[in-house]
Amino acid sequence: MRTSEQILEELQGIFIKEFSDSSIVLNDQSTAKDIAMWDSLTHMGLMDTIERHFEISFSLDEMISFKNVGDLRTAITAKLK
Protein backbone atom coordinates (compact mmCIF):
# COMPACT_ATOMS: atom_id res chain seq x y z
CA MET A 1 0.00 0.00 0.00
CA ARG A 2 1.48 3.33 -1.11
CA THR A 3 1.43 6.31 1.22
CA SER A 4 0.23 9.71 0.08
CA GLU A 5 3.82 10.96 -0.02
CA GLN A 6 4.91 8.03 -2.17
CA ILE A 7 2.13 8.77 -4.67
CA LEU A 8 3.25 12.40 -4.89
CA GLU A 9 6.84 11.30 -5.41
CA GLU A 10 5.82 8.89 -8.18
CA LEU A 11 3.68 11.58 -9.78
CA GLN A 12 6.66 13.92 -9.77
CA GLY A 13 8.69 11.28 -11.60
CA ILE A 14 5.94 10.85 -14.17
CA PHE A 15 5.65 14.62 -14.77
CA ILE A 16 9.43 14.98 -15.16
CA LYS A 17 9.57 12.14 -17.69
CA GLU A 18 6.39 13.11 -19.54
CA PHE A 19 7.41 16.74 -19.99
CA SER A 20 11.19 16.16 -20.17
CA ASP A 21 11.67 18.77 -17.46
CA SER A 22 13.81 17.82 -14.49
CA SER A 23 13.08 21.10 -12.72
CA ILE A 24 9.46 20.14 -11.94
CA VAL A 25 8.72 20.02 -8.21
CA LEU A 26 5.15 19.04 -7.34
CA ASN A 27 3.03 19.76 -4.31
CA ASP A 28 -0.72 19.50 -3.75
CA GLN A 29 -1.28 23.08 -4.87
CA SER A 30 0.57 22.69 -8.20
CA THR A 31 -1.64 23.46 -11.19
CA ALA A 32 -1.24 23.56 -14.97
CA LYS A 33 -0.24 27.23 -14.59
CA ASP A 34 2.91 26.21 -12.70
CA ILE A 35 4.07 23.68 -15.28
CA ALA A 36 4.70 25.15 -18.71
CA MET A 37 4.12 21.96 -20.70
CA TRP A 38 0.90 20.98 -18.93
CA ASP A 39 -2.13 22.24 -20.86
CA SER A 40 -5.27 20.90 -22.53
CA LEU A 41 -3.19 19.57 -25.42
CA THR A 42 -0.91 17.45 -23.20
CA HIS A 43 -3.36 16.64 -20.38
CA MET A 44 -4.84 13.45 -21.84
CA GLY A 45 -1.41 11.98 -22.63
CA LEU A 46 -0.30 12.71 -19.07
CA MET A 47 -3.46 11.07 -17.69
CA ASP A 48 -2.85 8.01 -19.86
CA THR A 49 0.67 7.64 -18.43
CA ILE A 50 -0.66 8.00 -14.87
CA GLU A 51 -3.37 5.38 -15.52
CA ARG A 52 -0.80 2.92 -16.85
CA HIS A 53 1.68 3.57 -14.06
CA PHE A 54 -0.79 3.06 -11.22
CA GLU A 55 -2.88 0.51 -13.18
CA ILE A 56 -6.06 2.46 -12.58
CA SER A 57 -8.66 4.04 -14.83
CA PHE A 58 -10.25 7.49 -14.73
CA SER A 59 -13.51 8.55 -16.31
CA LEU A 60 -13.50 11.59 -18.62
CA ASP A 61 -15.32 13.66 -16.00
CA GLU A 62 -12.72 12.75 -13.37
CA MET A 63 -9.88 13.68 -15.72
CA ILE A 64 -11.22 17.13 -16.44
CA SER A 65 -12.27 17.85 -12.87
CA PHE A 66 -8.77 17.82 -11.32
CA LYS A 67 -8.06 21.38 -10.31
CA ASN A 68 -4.56 20.67 -8.96
CA VAL A 69 -2.14 17.88 -8.12
CA GLY A 70 -3.83 17.46 -4.74
CA ASP A 71 -7.12 16.48 -6.44
CA LEU A 72 -5.22 14.06 -8.66
CA ARG A 73 -3.42 12.48 -5.71
CA THR A 74 -6.67 12.11 -3.74
CA ALA A 75 -8.34 10.38 -6.71
CA ILE A 76 -5.38 8.01 -7.16
CA THR A 77 -5.33 7.18 -3.44
CA ALA A 78 -9.07 6.38 -3.52
CA LYS A 79 -8.67 4.11 -6.55
CA LEU A 80 -5.70 2.23 -5.08
CA LYS A 81 -7.61 1.30 -1.91
Add this chain to the structure above:
Amino acid sequence: MNPGSLNYFFLLIGTMIVFYLFNDNKLKQSVLLLASLFFLSFFGIIPVLTCVLLSILNFYFAQHAYKSAYNFPKLVAINTINIFALLAFRFVNEFEIGALFSAPFIGEQFVAALGIGFYSLQNIGYQIDIYKKRYTPEVSLLSFTLCNTFFTRISSGPILNIKAFNSSLSTLPSKLTEENFTVGLQRILIGAIKKLVIAERFSYYINLYFDGIDPGVKTGYDVVIACFLFTIQLYFDFSGYMDIAIGSARMFGINLNENFNMPLRSQSVSEWWRRWHITLINWFTQYIYYPVAYKFRSKRMMATVFAIISTFAISAIWHGFGVTYLIWGSLHIMYLIIENFLKKDLLKLNEKLTSFYYQLIFTPLTFILVSFSNLFFRSNSLADAKRLLLKLIDWRNFFPDISLKSWILNGVDWKMEFMVSMRLGFLFAILYLLFEEKLSSRLNKSKFSIPLISFLIIFLIVFGVFNSGTRFIYMNF
Protein backbone atom coordinates in the same frame (compact mmCIF):
# COMPACT_ATOMS: atom_id res chain seq x y z
CA MET B 1 -32.77 45.65 -33.67
CA ASN B 2 -29.06 46.06 -33.29
CA PRO B 3 -27.46 45.90 -29.83
CA GLY B 4 -25.98 49.36 -29.50
CA SER B 5 -28.87 50.99 -31.38
CA LEU B 6 -31.28 53.43 -29.76
CA ASN B 7 -34.08 50.85 -29.99
CA TYR B 8 -31.98 48.45 -27.98
CA PHE B 9 -31.29 51.00 -25.25
CA PHE B 10 -34.95 51.99 -25.01
CA LEU B 11 -35.78 48.30 -24.60
CA LEU B 12 -33.05 47.95 -21.96
CA ILE B 13 -34.20 50.97 -19.96
CA GLY B 14 -37.88 50.02 -20.26
CA THR B 15 -37.14 46.48 -19.11
CA MET B 16 -35.07 47.75 -16.18
CA ILE B 17 -37.92 50.01 -14.99
CA VAL B 18 -40.51 47.20 -15.09
CA PHE B 19 -38.01 44.65 -13.70
CA TYR B 20 -37.33 46.71 -10.58
CA LEU B 21 -41.03 47.42 -10.03
CA PHE B 22 -41.54 43.81 -8.99
CA ASN B 23 -40.12 41.99 -6.01
CA ASP B 24 -41.23 38.51 -6.94
CA ASN B 25 -38.46 36.49 -8.58
CA LYS B 26 -40.75 34.70 -11.04
CA LEU B 27 -42.26 38.01 -12.12
CA LYS B 28 -38.78 39.44 -12.67
CA GLN B 29 -37.86 36.45 -14.80
CA SER B 30 -41.13 36.83 -16.73
CA VAL B 31 -40.27 40.48 -17.46
CA LEU B 32 -36.89 39.44 -18.82
CA LEU B 33 -38.46 36.68 -20.92
CA LEU B 34 -41.08 39.03 -22.38
CA ALA B 35 -38.40 41.61 -23.19
CA SER B 36 -36.33 38.89 -24.84
CA LEU B 37 -39.24 37.69 -26.97
CA PHE B 38 -39.99 41.29 -27.89
CA PHE B 39 -36.36 41.73 -28.95
CA LEU B 40 -36.52 38.54 -31.03
CA SER B 41 -39.79 39.62 -32.63
CA PHE B 42 -37.91 42.47 -34.34
CA PHE B 43 -36.39 39.79 -36.54
CA GLY B 44 -39.74 38.16 -37.34
CA ILE B 45 -42.01 35.54 -35.90
CA ILE B 46 -39.86 32.59 -37.02
CA PRO B 47 -36.92 33.35 -34.68
CA VAL B 48 -39.39 33.65 -31.77
CA LEU B 49 -41.13 30.37 -32.56
CA THR B 50 -37.92 28.48 -33.25
CA CYS B 51 -36.29 29.55 -30.02
CA VAL B 52 -39.36 28.95 -27.86
CA LEU B 53 -40.25 25.60 -29.42
CA LEU B 54 -36.70 24.27 -29.20
CA SER B 55 -36.52 25.43 -25.57
CA ILE B 56 -39.78 23.67 -24.68
CA LEU B 57 -38.71 20.51 -26.53
CA ASN B 58 -35.30 20.36 -24.83
CA PHE B 59 -36.74 21.15 -21.41
CA TYR B 60 -39.40 18.42 -21.43
CA PHE B 61 -37.27 15.90 -23.27
CA ALA B 62 -34.51 16.11 -20.64
CA GLN B 63 -37.02 15.79 -17.79
CA HIS B 64 -38.79 12.83 -19.36
CA ALA B 65 -35.60 11.04 -20.45
CA TYR B 66 -34.03 11.52 -17.02
CA LYS B 67 -37.00 9.92 -15.28
CA SER B 68 -37.14 6.94 -17.64
CA ALA B 69 -33.38 6.23 -17.86
CA TYR B 70 -31.61 8.59 -20.24
CA ASN B 71 -29.88 6.26 -22.71
CA PHE B 72 -27.60 6.95 -25.67
CA PRO B 73 -30.24 6.55 -28.44
CA LYS B 74 -32.34 9.22 -26.70
CA LEU B 75 -29.34 11.57 -26.57
CA VAL B 76 -28.69 10.97 -30.26
CA ALA B 77 -32.38 11.58 -31.09
CA ILE B 78 -32.70 14.95 -29.32
CA ASN B 79 -29.33 16.23 -30.44
CA THR B 80 -30.05 15.19 -34.02
CA ILE B 81 -33.06 17.51 -33.84
CA ASN B 82 -30.93 20.29 -32.31
CA ILE B 83 -28.19 19.89 -34.91
CA PHE B 84 -30.67 19.58 -37.77
CA ALA B 85 -32.45 22.79 -36.71
CA LEU B 86 -29.13 24.59 -36.40
CA LEU B 87 -27.87 23.47 -39.81
CA ALA B 88 -31.22 23.95 -41.57
CA PHE B 89 -31.63 27.53 -40.39
CA ARG B 90 -27.98 28.32 -40.99
CA PHE B 91 -28.43 27.01 -44.54
CA VAL B 92 -31.55 29.13 -45.11
CA ASN B 93 -29.80 32.14 -43.58
CA GLU B 94 -26.79 31.98 -45.85
CA PHE B 95 -28.83 31.51 -48.97
CA GLU B 96 -31.26 34.24 -48.10
CA ILE B 97 -28.64 36.71 -47.05
CA GLY B 98 -26.08 35.71 -49.63
CA ALA B 99 -22.60 36.74 -48.69
CA LEU B 100 -22.68 37.06 -44.93
CA PHE B 101 -20.46 40.04 -44.54
CA SER B 102 -21.69 42.12 -47.42
CA ALA B 103 -25.22 42.38 -46.08
CA PRO B 104 -24.77 44.61 -43.10
CA PHE B 105 -28.17 46.21 -42.65
CA ILE B 106 -29.98 44.09 -40.16
CA GLY B 107 -33.27 45.93 -40.47
CA GLU B 108 -33.53 45.17 -44.13
CA GLN B 109 -32.44 41.58 -43.92
CA PHE B 110 -34.15 38.35 -43.20
CA VAL B 111 -32.58 36.44 -40.34
CA ALA B 112 -34.06 32.96 -40.31
CA ALA B 113 -33.48 32.18 -36.66
CA LEU B 114 -31.39 34.74 -34.82
CA GLY B 115 -29.02 33.25 -32.25
CA ILE B 116 -29.73 29.62 -33.14
CA GLY B 117 -26.00 28.97 -33.45
CA PHE B 118 -25.57 29.96 -29.82
CA TYR B 119 -28.61 28.54 -28.04
CA SER B 120 -28.39 25.25 -29.97
CA LEU B 121 -24.94 24.68 -28.53
CA GLN B 122 -26.34 25.41 -25.06
CA ASN B 123 -29.14 22.89 -25.58
CA ILE B 124 -26.82 20.21 -26.99
CA GLY B 125 -24.44 20.66 -24.04
CA TYR B 126 -27.39 20.57 -21.62
CA GLN B 127 -28.64 17.24 -23.00
CA ILE B 128 -25.13 15.73 -22.78
CA ASP B 129 -24.77 16.94 -19.18
CA ILE B 130 -28.11 15.42 -18.17
CA TYR B 131 -27.29 12.18 -20.02
CA LYS B 132 -23.92 12.03 -18.23
CA LYS B 133 -25.74 12.75 -14.94
CA ARG B 134 -23.54 15.78 -14.31
CA TYR B 135 -26.63 17.39 -12.86
CA THR B 136 -30.37 16.97 -12.65
CA PRO B 137 -32.76 18.50 -15.22
CA GLU B 138 -34.01 22.05 -14.77
CA VAL B 139 -37.36 22.32 -13.04
CA SER B 140 -38.44 25.73 -14.32
CA LEU B 141 -39.47 26.09 -17.95
CA LEU B 142 -39.44 29.86 -17.45
CA SER B 143 -35.76 29.95 -16.41
CA PHE B 144 -34.80 27.43 -19.08
CA THR B 145 -36.44 29.40 -21.90
CA LEU B 146 -35.01 32.65 -20.55
CA CYS B 147 -31.53 31.15 -20.65
CA ASN B 148 -31.96 30.47 -24.37
CA THR B 149 -33.66 33.73 -25.27
CA PHE B 150 -32.02 36.25 -22.91
CA PHE B 151 -31.98 39.34 -25.11
CA THR B 152 -28.69 40.92 -24.13
CA ARG B 153 -26.71 37.98 -25.50
CA ILE B 154 -28.94 35.89 -27.76
CA SER B 155 -27.48 37.08 -31.06
CA SER B 156 -23.77 36.61 -30.38
CA GLY B 157 -23.20 34.96 -27.03
CA PRO B 158 -21.51 34.49 -24.64
CA ILE B 159 -22.64 30.87 -24.61
CA LEU B 160 -24.13 30.10 -21.24
CA ASN B 161 -24.00 27.08 -19.04
CA ILE B 162 -27.72 26.56 -18.39
CA LYS B 163 -27.22 25.29 -14.83
CA ALA B 164 -24.93 28.18 -13.83
CA PHE B 165 -27.16 30.81 -15.47
CA ASN B 166 -30.29 29.46 -13.83
CA SER B 167 -28.72 29.48 -10.40
CA SER B 168 -27.92 33.18 -10.91
CA LEU B 169 -31.60 33.74 -11.84
CA SER B 170 -32.64 32.44 -8.44
CA THR B 171 -30.96 35.41 -6.74
CA LEU B 172 -32.10 38.36 -8.87
CA PRO B 173 -31.63 41.61 -6.92
CA SER B 174 -34.59 43.55 -5.57
CA LYS B 175 -32.97 46.91 -6.34
CA LEU B 176 -30.39 48.25 -8.73
CA THR B 177 -27.24 48.47 -6.64
CA GLU B 178 -24.67 51.19 -7.27
CA GLU B 179 -22.13 48.50 -8.13
CA ASN B 180 -24.29 46.81 -10.77
CA PHE B 181 -25.32 50.14 -12.28
CA THR B 182 -21.79 51.55 -12.42
CA VAL B 183 -20.08 48.45 -13.82
CA GLY B 184 -23.00 47.81 -16.19
CA LEU B 185 -23.00 51.37 -17.55
CA GLN B 186 -19.22 51.46 -17.93
CA ARG B 187 -19.20 48.17 -19.84
CA ILE B 188 -22.05 49.31 -22.11
CA LEU B 189 -20.27 52.60 -22.85
CA ILE B 190 -16.91 51.01 -23.62
CA GLY B 191 -18.69 48.42 -25.79
CA ALA B 192 -20.42 51.17 -27.76
CA ILE B 193 -17.09 53.01 -28.11
CA LYS B 194 -15.36 49.86 -29.37
CA LYS B 195 -18.08 49.37 -31.95
CA LEU B 196 -18.98 52.90 -32.99
CA VAL B 197 -15.70 54.77 -32.53
CA ILE B 198 -13.27 52.06 -33.64
CA ALA B 199 -14.76 49.05 -35.52
CA GLU B 200 -17.20 51.17 -37.54
CA ARG B 201 -14.40 53.34 -38.91
CA PHE B 202 -12.81 50.26 -40.47
CA SER B 203 -16.03 49.01 -42.13
CA TYR B 204 -15.78 51.11 -45.27
CA TYR B 205 -12.23 49.93 -45.95
CA ILE B 206 -12.79 46.30 -45.03
CA ASN B 207 -15.82 46.11 -47.32
CA LEU B 208 -13.90 47.82 -50.08
CA TYR B 209 -10.97 45.43 -49.72
CA PHE B 210 -12.89 42.21 -49.40
CA ASP B 211 -15.99 42.76 -51.47
CA GLY B 212 -14.06 43.16 -54.66
CA ILE B 213 -15.02 46.68 -55.58
CA ASP B 214 -12.42 48.69 -57.48
CA PRO B 215 -10.12 50.17 -56.38
CA GLY B 216 -10.26 47.84 -53.38
CA VAL B 217 -7.08 45.88 -53.64
CA LYS B 218 -4.32 46.67 -56.04
CA THR B 219 -1.24 45.17 -54.42
CA GLY B 220 -0.10 42.55 -51.94
CA TYR B 221 0.54 45.36 -49.50
CA ASP B 222 -3.17 46.22 -49.60
CA VAL B 223 -4.04 42.59 -48.81
CA VAL B 224 -1.75 42.63 -45.76
CA ILE B 225 -3.35 45.85 -44.52
CA ALA B 226 -6.83 44.44 -45.22
CA CYS B 227 -6.15 41.27 -43.19
CA PHE B 228 -4.57 43.17 -40.29
CA LEU B 229 -7.38 45.71 -40.19
CA PHE B 230 -10.04 43.01 -40.34
CA THR B 231 -8.52 41.16 -37.36
CA ILE B 232 -8.52 44.40 -35.37
CA GLN B 233 -12.04 45.27 -36.55
CA LEU B 234 -13.38 41.82 -35.66
CA TYR B 235 -11.90 42.09 -32.18
CA PHE B 236 -13.36 45.53 -31.47
CA ASP B 237 -16.70 44.68 -33.06
CA PHE B 238 -17.15 41.35 -31.31
CA SER B 239 -15.70 42.28 -27.93
CA GLY B 240 -17.68 45.55 -28.09
CA TYR B 241 -20.85 43.53 -28.46
CA MET B 242 -19.77 41.37 -25.52
CA ASP B 243 -19.22 44.45 -23.35
CA ILE B 244 -22.74 45.65 -24.18
CA ALA B 245 -24.20 42.16 -23.51
CA ILE B 246 -22.32 41.73 -20.22
CA GLY B 247 -22.98 45.33 -19.10
CA SER B 248 -26.70 45.09 -19.93
CA ALA B 249 -27.04 41.79 -18.04
CA ARG B 250 -25.27 43.38 -15.08
CA MET B 251 -28.10 45.94 -14.89
CA PHE B 252 -30.33 43.01 -13.85
CA GLY B 253 -27.72 41.66 -11.42
CA ILE B 254 -26.76 38.85 -13.82
CA ASN B 255 -23.07 38.08 -14.32
CA LEU B 256 -22.34 36.66 -17.77
CA ASN B 257 -19.05 34.92 -18.49
CA GLU B 258 -16.31 36.95 -20.13
CA ASN B 259 -15.68 36.01 -23.76
CA PHE B 260 -12.36 37.80 -24.35
CA ASN B 261 -9.16 38.23 -22.43
CA MET B 262 -6.92 40.57 -24.42
CA PRO B 263 -6.37 38.12 -27.33
CA LEU B 264 -4.15 40.48 -29.31
CA ARG B 265 -1.45 39.95 -26.68
CA SER B 266 -1.25 36.21 -27.40
CA GLN B 267 2.18 34.75 -28.02
CA SER B 268 0.89 31.58 -29.71
CA VAL B 269 -2.21 30.47 -31.58
CA SER B 270 -3.14 28.09 -28.76
CA GLU B 271 -2.95 31.06 -26.38
CA TRP B 272 -5.11 33.03 -28.85
CA TRP B 273 -7.81 30.39 -28.51
CA ARG B 274 -7.64 30.61 -24.72
CA ARG B 275 -8.26 34.37 -24.98
CA TRP B 276 -10.63 34.66 -27.99
CA HIS B 277 -14.35 33.75 -27.94
CA ILE B 278 -13.65 31.90 -24.70
CA THR B 279 -17.15 30.52 -24.11
CA LEU B 280 -17.33 29.01 -27.61
CA ILE B 281 -13.90 27.40 -27.36
CA ASN B 282 -14.74 26.14 -23.85
CA TRP B 283 -17.86 24.53 -25.29
CA PHE B 284 -15.90 22.86 -28.07
CA THR B 285 -13.20 21.77 -25.59
CA GLN B 286 -15.70 20.26 -23.17
CA TYR B 287 -18.01 18.53 -25.63
CA ILE B 288 -15.75 17.67 -28.58
CA TYR B 289 -12.03 18.04 -27.86
CA TYR B 290 -11.87 16.26 -24.48
CA PRO B 291 -14.20 13.33 -25.35
CA VAL B 292 -12.22 12.64 -28.55
CA ALA B 293 -8.83 13.05 -26.83
CA TYR B 294 -10.05 10.82 -23.97
CA LYS B 295 -11.29 8.10 -26.30
CA PHE B 296 -7.97 7.87 -28.15
CA ARG B 297 -5.64 8.88 -25.30
CA SER B 298 -3.53 5.74 -25.58
CA LYS B 299 -2.50 6.94 -29.05
CA ARG B 300 -0.76 9.88 -27.37
CA MET B 301 0.18 12.67 -29.80
CA MET B 302 -2.12 11.28 -32.50
CA ALA B 303 -5.06 11.54 -30.10
CA THR B 304 -4.32 15.25 -29.65
CA VAL B 305 -3.98 15.76 -33.39
CA PHE B 306 -7.26 13.95 -34.07
CA ALA B 307 -9.05 15.90 -31.33
CA ILE B 308 -7.77 19.23 -32.73
CA ILE B 309 -8.92 18.26 -36.24
CA SER B 310 -12.39 17.22 -35.00
CA THR B 311 -12.80 20.40 -32.95
CA PHE B 312 -11.84 22.86 -35.68
CA ALA B 313 -13.64 20.96 -38.43
CA ILE B 314 -16.87 21.26 -36.43
CA SER B 315 -16.07 24.85 -35.49
CA ALA B 316 -15.60 25.69 -39.20
CA ILE B 317 -18.95 24.12 -40.10
CA TRP B 318 -20.59 25.97 -37.19
CA HIS B 319 -19.34 29.26 -38.64
CA GLY B 320 -20.72 28.50 -42.11
CA PHE B 321 -20.92 26.08 -44.99
CA GLY B 322 -18.41 27.79 -47.26
CA VAL B 323 -15.11 26.30 -48.35
CA THR B 324 -13.47 29.46 -47.03
CA TYR B 325 -14.46 28.51 -43.45
CA LEU B 326 -13.02 25.05 -43.97
CA ILE B 327 -9.72 26.56 -45.11
CA TRP B 328 -9.79 28.91 -42.12
CA GLY B 329 -10.37 25.91 -39.81
CA SER B 330 -7.64 23.89 -41.58
CA LEU B 331 -5.13 26.69 -41.07
CA HIS B 332 -5.84 26.77 -37.35
CA ILE B 333 -5.59 22.98 -37.18
CA MET B 334 -2.19 23.25 -38.86
CA TYR B 335 -1.02 26.06 -36.55
CA LEU B 336 -2.05 24.16 -33.42
CA ILE B 337 -0.54 20.85 -34.49
CA ILE B 338 2.77 22.49 -35.41
CA GLU B 339 2.77 24.40 -32.12
CA ASN B 340 2.08 21.20 -30.23
CA PHE B 341 4.99 19.43 -31.91
CA LEU B 342 7.31 22.38 -31.27
CA LYS B 343 6.13 23.12 -27.76
CA LYS B 344 9.28 21.96 -25.96
CA ASP B 345 11.52 23.84 -28.41
CA LEU B 346 9.46 26.99 -28.06
CA LEU B 347 9.75 26.83 -24.28
CA LYS B 348 13.51 26.47 -24.58
CA LEU B 349 13.59 29.39 -27.01
CA ASN B 350 11.60 31.46 -24.54
CA GLU B 351 14.24 30.77 -21.88
CA LYS B 352 17.07 31.59 -24.26
CA LEU B 353 15.60 34.78 -25.67
CA THR B 354 14.15 35.95 -22.34
CA SER B 355 10.46 36.64 -22.23
CA PHE B 356 10.90 40.24 -23.46
CA TYR B 357 12.38 39.28 -26.84
CA TYR B 358 10.17 36.20 -27.12
CA GLN B 359 7.13 38.42 -26.72
CA LEU B 360 8.55 40.92 -29.19
CA ILE B 361 8.81 38.21 -31.85
CA PHE B 362 5.89 35.89 -31.13
CA THR B 363 3.10 38.40 -30.39
CA PRO B 364 3.31 39.96 -33.88
CA LEU B 365 3.87 36.51 -35.41
CA THR B 366 0.67 35.19 -33.81
CA PHE B 367 -1.20 38.26 -35.03
CA ILE B 368 0.12 37.68 -38.56
CA LEU B 369 -0.87 33.98 -38.52
CA VAL B 370 -4.37 34.73 -37.26
CA SER B 371 -4.77 37.63 -39.71
CA PHE B 372 -3.75 35.38 -42.59
CA SER B 373 -6.41 32.82 -41.60
CA ASN B 374 -8.90 35.69 -41.47
CA LEU B 375 -8.30 36.33 -45.16
CA PHE B 376 -10.37 33.17 -45.70
CA PHE B 377 -12.74 33.84 -42.79
CA ARG B 378 -13.72 37.21 -44.24
CA SER B 379 -13.66 36.45 -47.98
CA ASN B 380 -17.11 36.02 -49.45
CA SER B 381 -16.11 33.17 -51.72
CA LEU B 382 -13.18 30.99 -52.65
CA ALA B 383 -12.75 33.03 -55.83
CA ASP B 384 -12.42 36.22 -53.75
CA ALA B 385 -9.90 34.58 -51.43
CA LYS B 386 -7.92 33.37 -54.43
CA ARG B 387 -7.94 36.87 -55.91
CA LEU B 388 -6.45 38.25 -52.69
CA LEU B 389 -3.93 35.41 -52.36
CA LEU B 390 -2.65 35.97 -55.87
CA LYS B 391 -2.07 39.63 -55.04
CA LEU B 392 -0.28 38.60 -51.86
CA ILE B 393 2.22 36.32 -53.60
CA ASP B 394 2.83 38.65 -56.54
CA TRP B 395 6.09 39.90 -54.98
CA ARG B 396 7.07 42.08 -57.96
CA ASN B 397 4.02 44.23 -57.39
CA PHE B 398 3.81 43.83 -53.64
CA PHE B 399 4.28 47.52 -52.90
CA PRO B 400 2.32 50.16 -54.79
CA ASP B 401 4.42 51.82 -57.46
CA ILE B 402 3.99 55.28 -56.05
CA SER B 403 5.96 57.52 -53.80
CA LEU B 404 6.99 56.41 -50.34
CA LYS B 405 4.97 59.16 -48.76
CA SER B 406 1.72 57.91 -50.25
CA TRP B 407 2.02 54.18 -49.81
CA ILE B 408 3.32 54.22 -46.29
CA LEU B 409 0.07 55.87 -45.33
CA ASN B 410 -2.19 54.20 -47.82
CA GLY B 411 -1.61 52.73 -51.24
CA VAL B 412 -5.11 53.28 -52.49
CA ASP B 413 -6.45 56.52 -53.79
CA TRP B 414 -9.44 56.86 -51.55
CA LYS B 415 -11.25 59.92 -50.50
CA MET B 416 -9.38 61.92 -47.89
CA GLU B 417 -12.29 62.04 -45.45
CA PHE B 418 -12.48 58.25 -45.31
CA MET B 419 -8.74 57.96 -44.88
CA VAL B 420 -8.74 60.41 -41.99
CA SER B 421 -11.71 58.64 -40.41
CA MET B 422 -10.07 55.23 -40.63
CA ARG B 423 -6.75 56.47 -39.30
CA LEU B 424 -8.51 58.07 -36.36
CA GLY B 425 -10.12 54.69 -35.64
CA PHE B 426 -6.72 53.05 -35.96
CA LEU B 427 -5.19 55.53 -33.53
CA PHE B 428 -7.94 54.87 -30.96
CA ALA B 429 -7.57 51.11 -31.48
CA ILE B 430 -3.85 51.22 -30.76
CA LEU B 431 -4.32 53.50 -27.75
CA TYR B 432 -6.98 51.17 -26.39
CA LEU B 433 -4.79 48.10 -26.92
CA LEU B 434 -1.82 49.75 -25.20
CA PHE B 435 -3.85 50.54 -22.09
CA GLU B 436 -6.28 47.62 -22.31
CA GLU B 437 -5.30 45.96 -19.06
CA LYS B 438 -5.58 49.12 -16.98
CA LEU B 439 -8.80 50.17 -18.69
CA SER B 440 -10.46 46.78 -18.23
CA SER B 441 -9.62 46.71 -14.58
CA ARG B 442 -10.87 50.32 -14.08
CA LEU B 443 -14.13 49.65 -15.94
CA ASN B 444 -14.88 46.66 -13.72
CA LYS B 445 -14.58 48.83 -10.59
CA SER B 446 -17.81 49.75 -8.91
CA LYS B 447 -16.98 53.28 -7.81
CA PHE B 448 -19.17 55.69 -9.77
CA SER B 449 -17.04 58.45 -11.22
CA ILE B 450 -18.89 61.34 -12.85
CA PRO B 451 -15.77 62.55 -14.75
CA LEU B 452 -15.12 59.07 -16.17
CA ILE B 453 -18.73 58.41 -17.23
CA SER B 454 -19.02 61.92 -18.71
CA PHE B 455 -15.78 61.45 -20.60
CA LEU B 456 -16.93 58.11 -22.05
CA ILE B 457 -20.28 59.59 -23.15
CA ILE B 458 -18.74 62.70 -24.70
CA PHE B 459 -16.02 60.66 -26.40
CA LEU B 460 -18.70 58.38 -27.86
CA ILE B 461 -20.81 61.27 -29.10
CA VAL B 462 -17.90 63.20 -30.58
CA PHE B 463 -16.07 60.34 -32.27
CA GLY B 464 -18.81 57.75 -32.84
CA VAL B 465 -19.89 56.80 -36.36
CA PHE B 466 -23.65 56.62 -36.04
CA ASN B 467 -24.94 56.73 -39.56
CA SER B 468 -23.73 53.47 -41.07
CA GLY B 469 -26.32 51.14 -39.53
CA THR B 470 -24.07 48.13 -39.78
CA ARG B 471 -24.71 45.21 -37.52
CA PHE B 472 -22.28 43.33 -35.34
CA ILE B 473 -20.28 40.82 -37.36
CA TYR B 474 -20.98 37.88 -35.07
CA MET B 475 -24.74 38.36 -35.38
CA ASN B 476 -24.27 36.45 -38.63
CA PHE B 477 -23.57 33.28 -36.72
